[in-house]
Amino acid sequence: MRNLIIEPTAKTPKVILNSDINVFEISGRSIPEDSVGFYRRILDWVDEYAKSPNPKTNFKFQLEYFNTSSSKCLLDLFRKLEKLSKSGHDVVITWCYDADDEDMEETGEDYKALLEVPFELVSV
Amino acid sequence: MTYSYYKNMQLNNIIFVYQGEVTADLVSSILHMMENKLDGDGEDKKIKKKVFNVMVECLQNVYHHLDTLEVNVSDSEINDRTALLMIGKEEKDYYVITGNHILNNRIAALKSRLERVNNCDKNELKTLYQAILNDGEMSEKGTAGLGMIDIARKSGQKLGYDFHPVSEKYSFFSLEAKVARV
Numbered sequence: 496m497r498n499l500i501i502e503p504t505a506k507t508p509k510v511i512l513n514s515d516i517n518v519f520e521i522s523g524r525s526i527p528e529d530s531v532g533f534y535r536r537i538l539d540w541v542d543e544y545a546k547s548p549n550p551k552t553n554f555k556f557q558l559e560y561f562n563t564s565s566s567k568c569l570l571d572l573f574r575k576l577e578k579l580s581k582s583g584h585d586v587v588i589t590w591c592y593d594a595d596d597e598d599m600e601e602t603g604e605d606y607k608a609l610l611e612v613p614f615e616l617v618s619v
Numbered sequence: 620m621t622y623s624y625y626k627n628m629q630l631n632n633i634i635f636v637y638q639g640e641v642t643a644d645l646v647s648s649i650l651h652m653m654e655n656k657l658d659g660d661g662e663d664k665k666i667k668k669k670v671f672n673v674m675v676e677c678l679q680n681v682y683h684h685l686d687t688l689e690v691n692v693s694d695s696e697i698n699d700r701t702a703l704l705m706i707g708k709e710e711k712d713y714y715v716i717t718g719n720h721i722l723n724n725r726i727a728a729l730k731s732r733l734e735r736v737n738n739c740d741k742n743e744l745k746t747l748y749q750a751i752l753n754d755g756e757m758s759e760k761g762t763a764g765l766g767m768i769d770i771a772r773k774s775g776q777k778l779g780y781d782f783h784p785v786s787e788k789y790s791f792f793s794l795e796a797k798v799a800r801v
Contacts, residue, residue, distance in 0.1 A: 505647055526650075526675050528643045528682060560668070562675050563765035570752055595665055598672065598773060605745065609753050 496547075499540045507533055508558065512540050519554040525561040525569075534568035541575045548584050552576070557591040557619070558599065570606065577612040587613045594618045635706040641685055646678045653706060669798045670713045672773045677715045677796055678704060680766045684719055703793075711800055712776075718793040726782050726790060732764075733780050736771045744772050770796045 501510035508523040527533045554576055561569070573588060580586035590606065592599035600616065607614040628636065634656065635649070653674060657667045685700040703718035721729070739747055748768045771778055779795035 505651065526679075528646070528679060560671060560675065562679060563769045564679070566752060566765060566769075596668060597665075598668065601745070605749050605752065609749060 496543055499536065501536075510537060512537070512544070514544055514549055517549050517551070517553075519552060520557070521555075522557040522559075524559050525565040527562075527565070530562070530564035530568045534565070534572065538568075538571060538575065541572065545575065545579050548579060548586075551585045551587075552579065553587045553589060555589045555591065559593070561602075566602070570609070573606060573610055573612065573614075577610050580612040587615060589615045589617055591617045591619045632707045632709045633705060634708055635704070637704040639701050641678070641682050641700070641702050641704070643682065646682055649678060649704065649706075650674060666713070666798065666800055669773050670715075673713075673715055673770055673796050673798055674706065676766045676770045676773075677717050677794065680770075680794075681717045681719050684721070708800075712797040713800060714795055714797045716793060716795045718791055720785065720789045721782070721792040723784075723788060723790055726792075729792070730780075730782070732767060733778060736767050737777045739771070741772075741775075744768055748772065774798055 496514060498515065499510060499512040501507070503509040503523045506524060506527045508521050508525045511518050511520045513519075521537075525533075556569075576586050576588055588610075590603035592603060600618070603614075603616045607616065635653065637645075637649070639645075650671070654667075654671060657670060662670075681702045681704065685702060701719075703716070705714075705716040705718075707714045707716075735747075736744070748765060751765055751768065767778065774796045776797045776799070779793075779797075781793045783791040783793070785791050
């Protein structure tokens, strides 16, 4: 399938969704006014990927900032990964946060509490 | 005249004030400028992140609100989608103040949301955030109703707010969020 690579902007994150090399990463800032519009492409890509996923999927998130409208989109994305995991696939979500960013750590905990998929919090 | 504006802003510890239409580009510019300012002042990284987050939510909250506000040209008191945006730095806190027109019939719902947020302690805010994140329907604009809760969480202080009557139809809503500098 086609890879999805999106270069970062001042308000949107860098996105690397490359199933060939098994890299799935969203990093940087996610503070667009229209989060739904931005995340649609990503959610569609994951839907397509879920049809024939790799043996192991480690989806890495390393966000510096994100707004509340992105937070809902991220949950939608996590739900898709949760579904993939529940259907018997090996899926891990890795939530990386800056060691002294307690808000980002706490948000990771919020998601972890809501999800039934391996969700690792990693201080970097 | 100019000097009195200057002194007034200085007295009130205002870094930035804007009155006018709020576009996505304007929000980007303000964030960029304020980020440089915080970096230039050598502000602590943790505080900087909190202030930035609160600014994002406050400014985008106004942006989304104005985008949905139906402006009737016959309403002379509110003939455009203008708002007030203010950012200041006091001895103990940074503050972000926004002000915009709101239909009177929407005040009650907004007030009860603000009261609910202000009556929550830290843990209750966390629980409320998770509940709305999980169940809350997303509006078309992608605002999930989480903004106020997020502002309160990051701020760690009560939100200040006021509804100033403007006419039979409109009031001027102002919101103040603070972030402690220590």
